Amino acid sequence: MTMTAPDITKRTSIGAQRNPASEDAILTAAAEILREGGLSAFSIEAVARRAKAGKPTIYRWWPSKAALLLDVYHRQKGETFYADTGNTREDLIVFLETLLGFWKTSAGEVFRSIIAEAQSDPAALEALRDYAVTRCRASGVILERGVARGDIRSGLDIPLVMELFSSFCWQRLLTGRLNPSRDQIAHIVDAVLTGFATTGRDAQ
Amino acid sequence: MTMTAPDITKRTSIGAQRNPASEDAILTAAAEILREGGLSAFSIEAVARRAKAGKPTIYRWWPSKAALLLDVYHRQKGETFYADTGNTREDLIVFLETLLGFWKTSAGEVFRSIIAEAQSDPAALEALRDYAVTRCRASGVILERGVARGDIRSGLDIPLVMELFSSFCWQRLLTGRLNPSRDQIAHIVDAVLTGFATTGRDAQ
Numbered sequence: 001m002t003m004t005a006p007d008i009t010k011r012t013s014i015g016a017q018r019n020p021a022s023e024d025a026i027l028t029a030a031a032e033i034l035r036e037g038g039l040s041a042f043s044i045e046a047v048a049r050r051a052k053a054g055k056p057t058i059y060r061w062w063p064s065k066a067a068l069l070l071d072v073y074h075r076q077k078g079e080t081f082y083a084d085t086g087n088t089r090e091d092l093i094v095f096l097e098t099l100l101g102f103w104k105t106s107a108g109e110v111f112r113s114i115i116a117e118a119q120s121d122p123a124a125l126e127a128l129r130d131y132a133v134t135r136c137r138a139s140g141v142i143l144e145r146g147v148a149r150g151d152i153r154s155g156l157d158i159p160l161v162m163e164l165f166s167s168f169c170w171q172r173l174l175t176g177r178l179n180p181s182r183d184q185i186a187h188i189v190d191a192v193l194t195g196f197a198t199t200g201r202d203a204q
Numbered sequence: 205m206t207m208t209a210p211d212i213t214k215r216t217s218i219g220a221q222r223n224p225a226s227e228d229a230i231l232t233a234a235a236e237i238l239r240e241g242g243l244s245a246f247s248i249e250a251v252a253r254r255a256k257a258g259k260p261t262i263y264r265w266w267p268s269k270a271a272l273l274l275d276v277y278h279r280q281k282g283e284t285f286y287a288d289t290g291n292t293r294e295d296l297i298v299f300l301e302t303l304l305g306f307w308k309t310s311a312g313e314v315f316r317s318i319i320a321e322a323q324s325d326p327a328a329l330e331a332l333r334d335y336a337v338t339r340c341r342a343s344g345v346i347l348e349r350g351v352a353r354g355d356i357r358s359g360l361d362i363p364l365v366m367e368l369f370s371s372f373c374w375q376r377l378l379t380g381r382l383n384p385s386r387d388q389i390a391h392i393v394d395a396v397l398t399g400f401a402t403t404g405r406d407a408q
Binding site: 088112113115116117118119120125128129132133143146150151152153156157160161163164166167168170171174175176177184187188191192193194195196197198199 | 292316317319320321322323324329332333336337347350354355356357360361364365367368370371372374375378379380381388391392395396397398399400401402403
């Protein structure tokens with residue numbers, strides 16, 4: 001079983017060119033603050049102080065606290081999200097289990113707090129929207145591999161249908177129900193792969 | 205085309221027996237406060253004053269502000285959510301379009317604020333969780349009718365797979381993307397009815 005590293009390509013809405021060394025120092029400082037003091041300790045000011053960076057530099061690269069927090073959050077993700085097992089059904093199950101499992105750690109608290117903040121802060125909403133769109137495109141690799149192998153039909157709007165899986169996880173996170181059984185996860189994946197209709201595509 | 209009224213059965217977690225006339229007065233007062241003053245004006249205290257009800261009565265029937273707000277929110281829903289067109293594909297499209305459309309009104313602001321509050325308030329989280337579970341069961345009527353007609357296969361865990369549709373709408377609400385096109389909505393419904401796999405259920 002081989003792993004595919006998550007896509008950490010920067011979002012296109014962040015226009016300013018970043019200096020890799022400074023970017024790394026800032027993200028490392030931000031992660032340390034979050035680990036040591038939690039969300040309440042996290043601010044652009046605190047990150048600037050610890051990274052010995054100017055606040056304007058941080059704001060040039062991350063237009064909001066939420067945007068920076070999302071990058072820190074994303075860095076905590078391991079490399080197992082888009083596991084390539086050679087089987088789409090298994091890849092989708094691993095994806096759902098890995099995401100739900102990740103959110104049982106402190107990362108879940110961080111992500112739900114960003115979602116909450118986005119409901120009253122337009123800058124956070126923009127960062128969250130960019131992130132969600134980027135992630136649905138990235139996770140689409142699971143179905144793209146299936147199409148290439150011939151076990152997923154072509155013609156699907158892959159980022160759009162991948163939203164169904166990530167959204168399911170979001171709702172579970174936001175309602176505190178991160179423990180669906182492996183059977184329930186497999187049921188969802190099988191239902192979607194097989195189709196709900198009695199006669200498959202002829203039902204259309 | 206006939207309509208099915210949304211299920212407004214009270215959630216089982218609310219144990220105390222309610223007096224229908226008082227309940228109606230409280231919900232009506234709460235809706236008026238929300239309409240006139242918005243979310244910032246909404247409090248149990250304000251509702252009690254306007255409904256000439258005791259705060260203990262309100263708290264006996266609604267254990268949190270979020271629980272009361274969810275009931276007020278739910279009452280604003282029309283009767284078109286679970287339209288019975290005689291065709292499961294069409295019913296699902298109508299469901300998604302109606303929910304996304306409903307959230308373009310002030311109801312969307314109310315619902316996303318409840319979700320945000322639930323991320324830091326355990327009582328709000330409990331109310332939201334109860335509501336989400338109840339709604340997924342209620343919307344399952346769409347697929348149950350399909351099973352009865354023979355166009356949806358039996359053996360699906362209907363509330364579980366209905367979560368895919370409601371979750372999709374939640375993510376769209378929470379990221380400010382309530383305007384998928386009719387084509388995109390139809391694509392999602394067709395993808396799920398038909399299945400993603402090339403060979404339908406034989407792929408399992």
